[in-house]
Amino acid sequence: MQHLQDIETRLDQLISENRLLIAARDEAEDKLRNTTVARRKSDRALNTRDGDLRDRESEVEQLKNSVEWLQKEISRLTQENEGLTASNSALAAAHAAEVNSVRESSTRELADLQSQHNQLSSQIEDRVRQEIESALAQKDIELRRLRTELEEARDKVKELQQQIAASVHDNALVFRDEEYFDAACQKLCGHVQSWVVRFSKHNDKRRCRPLSELQDEKIADRFDNALLDGSDPDAYLSDRVRRRDVFMSVVMTMVWEYIFTRYLFGMDREQRQKLKSLEKQLGEVGPARAVHRWRATTLTLLSRRPAFAAQRESDTEAVTLEIFQTLSRILPPPSHVESQLLDNLRKIMRVAVNLSLEMRTQLAEFIMLPPLQPEYDTNGDLARQVYFNAALMNERSGLTNDNGELEAQQSIVRIVLFPLVVKKGNDVGEGDDEVVVCPAQVLVARPSKDKKVSRMMSGDRMSIDPTRSVHSIVQSITHSVAPSSMMDMSNVI
Template sequence: MNASHEKKTRGGIRVQGKSPIAAPPRVADPQRRANVREGSPTNSATSTNTTKASPGGGVAVGTPPHENEDAEEVDRSARDRKRIGELEKETLVLQEEFEKELTLLSHKLTHESETAAFWQKKYTALHQAFLKTDTDLKVLKQETEGTEGRDRDVKTRISSLILDRDAFREAFNEAMGEVRMREEEGRGLRDQVRSLKEFISSSSKGVEQVSDEGAGEVMQRLGNGLQNWVISNFRRVKIDIESLPDEIRDQISELVPTYISIAAISKIYLIQSLISMVLVQKIFQSYFAGLSEDEAEKLKATEETLSRYGSAESLNQWRSTTLSILHKTAPQRLLAETDNTITSTLHRINTLLEAMASVSTNPARDTSLKTLISNAIDLARLLRVQKAVFSIIMPEILEHQRTVFDASEMEDIGGGSEDDEDVEIGKREVRCVTFPGIIKHGDENGEQAHLRNVVSKARVLCGPD
């Protein structure tokens, strides 16, 4: 504002003083120029007329020529000054408009500079956060390379951090909001795994009865962990079921008979269904997970023999007491057989997935999957040592057989409500089972076998009519 005021003041000084615009050169009267070119006949005539003798013998005196020229010069000067004043006023107006426009553009330039500086600072901060996260991850990897005997919790966390780093790199240029969402998802997954380990560890310390809510919570966490593992590792992988070898096709068809129709709906649901069926067959349906087949058959035969002589309640107590002995010593005595079970289960799952999705072996992916398999073994053992009978529900979906949705035992992951009219009239059809459920028979003491409680519902996907 001071600069503008000074400029206006200077302009006013120029108006009062001498104008910076030079006066135009004098323009001769056209008649005078014509007289000059024609030899000034008019002036001659005027002179002649002026010098004529009057009748009285004197000379008649007319208007002198130089007085006319002075009058014309005065008129021209007045017109020139008037024109100069008008031009100076126009110049001042243009100068004020130019100064206003210059001030406006200066403000805009300042605003744009501040905006550019803000976004540059924002980008620098985000880039520094990315570099810090990447550096922290490299430090963690260096610390774990030469260390053996780390517990599974640390391995799971490292794998999750690697996944988070990859997700962060991919989503950094897309949106920072998505990065924060993935980090929260990773932290939630680590918390679920940590809570699951703590719960299984505390439950395996003694022969204590687990509540229905506790067993259901562990089963739900296991299902969530499997879902997150499939999404993290196979959400961008394409599957090809047309070119499968006959042997692999037969195995997949045995596990999931409707795999072709499920693949058309979602590859994620198909992979979850395959892994869930493998876990049910290899772990949950075994007599006691981690026990050799010969020993398991012997105990099973003994239980069948005792069932002919004793009541169901006493048989449940015998099974709980016997398997509790194995459960206490399982971490030491059954370590080798447990590792074999984990390895064989992992091998079968990888064989099916690598043939179907054309993916190679990934150590980080296998490590997190081993953790899920180990958690499934711990849960299966915990359920078997209970006096009540816990059974796994995994409905088999066949092409030629229609399976109707049962709201009491199933949970529709497709978003259907239990209050829908299709549920009431039994029209909702189950297309796929992505994770099994748990049903409890009897009470905590192994008695009242007629009691039945759904501890955890099976996760299914229903289709339209």
């Protein structure tokens, strides 16, 4: 390669010299022409300039000699250039052949390496697959063992529960555990959602009345308070899909207010106040376990009276009509489906009433906490936001599978679809430990406000670990739930 570069350099030099010679030749030819002209002039002035002519002829001879020499030099350089060109062509051909040879050799080596890589990859994949299958087999064996232990533990728990029930010699009480109330809350939530969807769909072609047109400010406040982040309720109600979330929140707030805040739903107010006062007096002098057993037994027996059943049915009908009329004020349903919707709502309210009675007749206190409400300052502006808390809430839109991520992002709660349900005390009515039975079902504020997502998720698991205590975190989540004092049943009338 160095020799080739030297030849190319020499060739460039020869070409440069050739150009110079050509320029000199052109210059000589120009001089020759000038000499011819001068000769003609000298012929005309031959008689007067003989001496000059001889000088000119001598100069012409010299120029001819120079031209001859230059022509010979040009011929020599031309031959040398042709030789260099031929040598360059031979070197280029040899270089191309060498490049092709190297390329073919590299291609063969690359093919060999690819073959070896594929073989190694196949071997590694087979080995990894075998190790994974072996690990999965071991995990399956461990899972089967754990399931067996879990079933044995469940059987033991059931046996202990039966022993506890037998030891108290009380056939009047029906004991339920957290899983039962979790499933019952899930069932109630699903029923209310299904009914709200049907109620809204019957009016798909109609728009809700603006809240400003409602004469009853209490009803307008119910819909306004359903949105915790300060969103415009009329904007939500104008959307035939998103308005279902507001309806759901309003219905469950009224269910909590009219059913789950009662000392015992279906009992007249005077009797409720007397029993509540008596329970408070007993709690001041007796052990909590005995007081809770007295409450559970007394309320269970009272709820079985025929007069109580009649009063309960009457109160259930009143709650049903109140909820239906509240929704109808903002979105009147077609007349031909009113009776059907009302009958379905009546059945759902009976489910809610039965759930509230079962919660009140347990030795432990099962409490549905009040739904979150927005707080406004004196200027009517939102005073604070409600942030998502993964320990006490579940995001029900289906847009995320990780509640912890929402808490880490400090997502803002927009709507509470179903209130938080907790258990206070153990199964025999002792202690003040608080555990989550059913987390609050909420929707968080999303950046994309126009995205429409179905809220119906019948298979959604609402519960989190029921053994997780909320006593230690209630004080730190004042922006998420009511304070711990709200869990005290002393506020129940």
